[in-house]
Amino acid sequence: MAMRRTQFLLLLLWLLCVYAPTCFCANVTYDHRALVIDGKRRVLISGSIHYPRSTPEMWPDLIQKAKDGGLDVIETYVFWNLHEPVQGQYNFEGRGDLVKFVKAVATAGLYLNLRIGPYACAEWNYGGFPLWLHFIPGIQFRTDNEPFKAEMQRFTAKIVDMMKQENLYASQGGPIILSQIENEYGSVEGAYGPAAVPYINWAASMATSLDTGVPWVMCQQENAPDPIINTCNGFYCDQFTPNSKAKPKFWAEGYNGWVLYFGGAISYRPVEDLAFAVARFFQLGGTLPNYYMYHGGTNFGRTSGGPFVATSYDFDAAIDEYGIIRQPKWGHLKDVHKAIKLCEEALITTDPTITSLGSNLEAAVYKTEAECVAFLANIDNTSDATVNFNGNSYNLPAWSVSILPDCKNVVLNTAKINSASMISSFTTESLKEVSSLEGPSPGWSWISEPIGISKADSFSKFGLLEQINTTADRSDYLWYSLRIDLEDDPGAQTVLHIESLGHALHAFINGKLAGSGKGNSDNSKVNVEIPIILVAGKNTIDLLSLTVGLQHYGPFFDTWGAGITGPVILKGLKNGSTLDFSSKQWTYQIGLKGEDLDLPSVTSGQWNSQSTLPKKQPLTWYKVS
Template identity: 75%
Template sequence: MRASQTLFLLLWFFCIYAPTSFSTNVTYDHRALVIDGKRRVLVSGSIHYPRSTPEMWPDIIQKSKDGGLDVIETYVFWNLHEPVRGQYNFEGRADLVKFVKTVAAAGLYVHLRIGPYACAEWNYGGFPVWLHFIPGIQFRTDNKPFKDEMKRFTAKIVDMMKKENLYAPQGGPIILSQIENEYGNVDEHYGPAGKSYIKWAGSMATSLDTGVPWVMCQQADAPDPIINACNGFYCHQFKPNSNSKPKMFTENWSGWFLGFGGPVPYRPVEDLAFSVARFYQLGGTFNNYYMYHGGTNFGRTSGGPFISTSYDYDAPIDEYGIVRQPKWGHLKDLHKAIKLCEEAMIATDPTISSLGSNIEAAVYKTGSACAAFLANNNDKSDENVTFNGNSYHVPAWSVSILPDCKNVVHNTAKINVASTTSSFTTESLKEKTGSSGDSSTGWSWITEPVGISKTDSFTKFGLVEQLNTTGDRSDYLWYSLSIDLDAGTKTDLQIESLGHALHAFINGKFAGSGTGTKNKAAIKVDIPVTLVAGKNTIDLLSLTVGLKNYGAFYDLRGAGITGPVTLKSLNNGSSLDLSSKTWTYQIGLKGDFGPSSGSSGQWNSQSNLPTNQPLIWYKTNFIAPSGKEPVAFNMTGMGKGEAWVNGQSIGRYWPTNIAPNEGCTDPCNYRGSYHASKCLRNCGKPSQLLYHVPRSWLRPEGNTLVLFEETGGNPKQISFAIRQIESASSHKSASPLPHKVLSCFQGASSNRAALDEAIVELDYQGDPCEGVTKSLAVEASCA
């Protein structure tokens, strides 16, 4: 029997996903997406392929399916795929085709959000920086150079998917695509040219003939036939711009992103489930979690300004690919309950009625099918309500789901899943026997020169803006100036910068730093310095921490030391403005030892390891921790910089950037409207200490770790953090029906008469033993 079942599954997979497979017709009407002539209630989740690795994809996608998802959504990241104009990258984490095929192999659909503007807390919003330098270009408006480039890239992605037979009409998994992204939030700033641009974008997308519907989120005037959809923490009140379009939720934010210097945001699952249930209650048929798995911002060109390397997002599947409980399990139960209502939901529109103050019922009823949602929108008081002659207890800020209009199978505030706690064990870095380096520490190092050290430096009158100068080829830009003084003096060096951080050196010695924040990138510093008689060298290292990714005209937001730069209160009481002097500039660092470890002769290992010094490269060889559990580096002791393992960048690290002491709420009351700063953890601590190292990047031994330390640290304090299987805690709330009963309900739902006889309405405020007895009776009747 098992062999025949396996053969059947293999044949089924071949028939569905082989290039010669049957086509799938995807359209829509006012209620839902229509797949092969049938309306569907769909649950979707965002997984961004470059924020994990190809080796992680199958497990993450399978866990998404096990959690009740039908669809996997991802952006397509233009700057990842075309870092240089006309030179493409679709390998490794950028293998978009492989990712889509992996989703297909799991039996799930795909929503491909081509954009190509993504936002996504991604560097430059996903645009390649070379786009900025095309003559006459203006981003995201009715501008021919921009539209030509946007159409060229969008068409390339569509053509690539078509060649692999990945659109639904070809038998593939892609049932939706998106063009543009959240333009409605900024379009008023672009005026009439923005309106005509959106019409052009819709027309351009549909002309590519994908055979599937296109979506624009946050775009109230999305032109027909483009579906306009909603993003936010809640979208139950959202209405499409046409009575012929379905109600879609493209981004239901499962948490929020972490920024360097901030506390860790999280969203209670009771509130997230409330948002989802309210959306389906009031006519929605497509909900997408942003994110379902957040992942990691590997490399310096992933995260946007001050965005941490971790993009965990408090998602149902955490950064390391482990399910987060109770969030994953509670949402899984919710999805089961919603699917029980699908027959009624796709047949008709809901009938909405009030059952009292802040109590709202929605009923889907047609023929023999009936489903109801009872919502208590009060954020303080539980309510007992009467519906169809029966009494129901509905907790504050919750939705009860009745797939037969009689029996509650799920309430969004009642969790029947054990919580789990994140657990890491610490292991020291073990040096490979016989490796090069200081025998006492295992580390070798190279000092990065202060100031100008490369032959491609250049001089220019005045101060330059950083992005236009570097083209984002590096985080770093040196500004160097020599001045002569008749006598030595103590003075203040005043510097103004557009951001994101800077370090000042006087005559080769570190003098001071300045750092912006996620909310305010600009910097003003006043650094006391001592100058000598004669020649003095002022070297300023300006750096970016990801480029702007959101807002109107964000591509014009600058960076770097644009001035003024002033020496205040010299010996004679005067001030000297240095801004208009002739400066020497150098893009990037002399060392480039991250992707390659450099020749062994360059690395110093013959003296004591220098620590707590700025501008230094470190290298060590190490043995990978045994086992298969996820691994991270605990960067305690380091300042700020970037790390590479075997040539792969694990991203920027910044453990010295500490979150404010105030504002955290752990635990957090889920009742009431959620916002990004409502529920916070980790106040007064480093925003991020642990930095994910994918197992696939590690060898059993002979691994190389390279660091560029910018401000000063001690690499001997770095250790491994090994993710352990989480242990369940006893904290869970009562659920309307146990898991077995919910499964029984699902199995018996086709026999509505027998089910009505078997299930007795449970009184959750009554005798718990009586409730258990009734539940067992239900199980017995379905056995």
């Protein structure tokens, strides 16, 4: 009997060992040199891939290409307005499936830095804040304000709890090794006065109280309180110094390129310069840089910030908007990463000794009993140089760093590219050419949008309404409609003067387009004077105001506003007088009729498919497959 009991207990113990869930839990801390994972300092290389700027089908391929390029960590923001578009109603599906994305990173064997914020900036609509937040009584964003702090804590805790439930923190065996609270607050902190520091201290305390088991960071926050790690953003962060000797030197955003605005130039950053910046960061004591972006992707739908941030968020990244490796950027950075990893043991063991090799020339040496690593830098951006180091001669091209993992042999110079170049080409097709492509003719179809008020939910108010408060961002469009009755012939020189906070507008007189105006990324305001023709008797003025991405950055950006706030004045009447319509009773319509029809996905029966497309007909929806 005792033998049977012993055999049963042994069998039970074996079953528990075999079928018990395995937990590869990691203890993540930091010291003055690096992130420390399970007691070992790590040199880590990170890159930004924002999950909603690509599709779930793309995620595994993008993450694998990042890993193949030498990355250890994927960084992403969490976008509050994507996940809670209506207060209390959550969306974590499709491109918003955050858990699926984090698990895809884990499957690839990479770590993740989760920048919860929840303010993101990121050139994302309204900085990532849901617009309903703006309507909470007494609220003021990003300051020591109780209604705001309550909502910020609630959402932050929800994301943390979601990650915990899926065991996604490193302390639970998951990939998340860092989290971020707030974002780039230091650049706007002064505008918030004495309430700013209490807010930052509260945000730090709130975040650490959530007990994630991993460190928290704040980027561009010189006064980040302990134990929060303050980090650098910029094109170069080699000169950055943390606010405590106990904190490591991290680079949260190293820019591959820059943001594309509608009508603006496409930004390119030569990979030689980016590689130089990264090598200099490691040369002077850095241990965790992050490429912003490693894959930029696309601002789908109405997610672009603004005003006038483009649909493309390519950012001249190592993986382009479409998920294609960009050469030589991807390949050269991969070579840089390989060279840095050869130096890891020395980098994590000691601090650098910096010596001058001449004007704009320097050496940084990491030396231990077993290792010697050197970085030789020429920080003159025009002249090559030859330097002597440890009895050997080395050529340093202008604005370059040479990496010597053994203090003797150069394995890489940042200015010398060994990767093959590849230039993507795009072909532009006319409408006629598109229809004649091989295979079934796709065929264009169209629907006209009514001019002026066409929906039953229109309403009237005296005066001109600010657009964002009126639409609550349900649409980019707001109609302002006015009927006027002129007793006499107004004359032929009448001009309609319109002032708007932006971002664009179209003016229709008696159903006909009279003129348009638009702002730009530097100044979104629109002031136009449009010659118009009115008649004696009844006339209709219909003004269509458009937003092109809501403001995403700056102090008090949620109060900047948009739309036609006036004045709207009729000038040049025959008798020399003017008419100010600003305080008249206007009729308003939020959105377009086509939006209510869910164009372009509406059934084909409502589309006109005649062979001749309408010309010079404003407000027309077009569709082609």
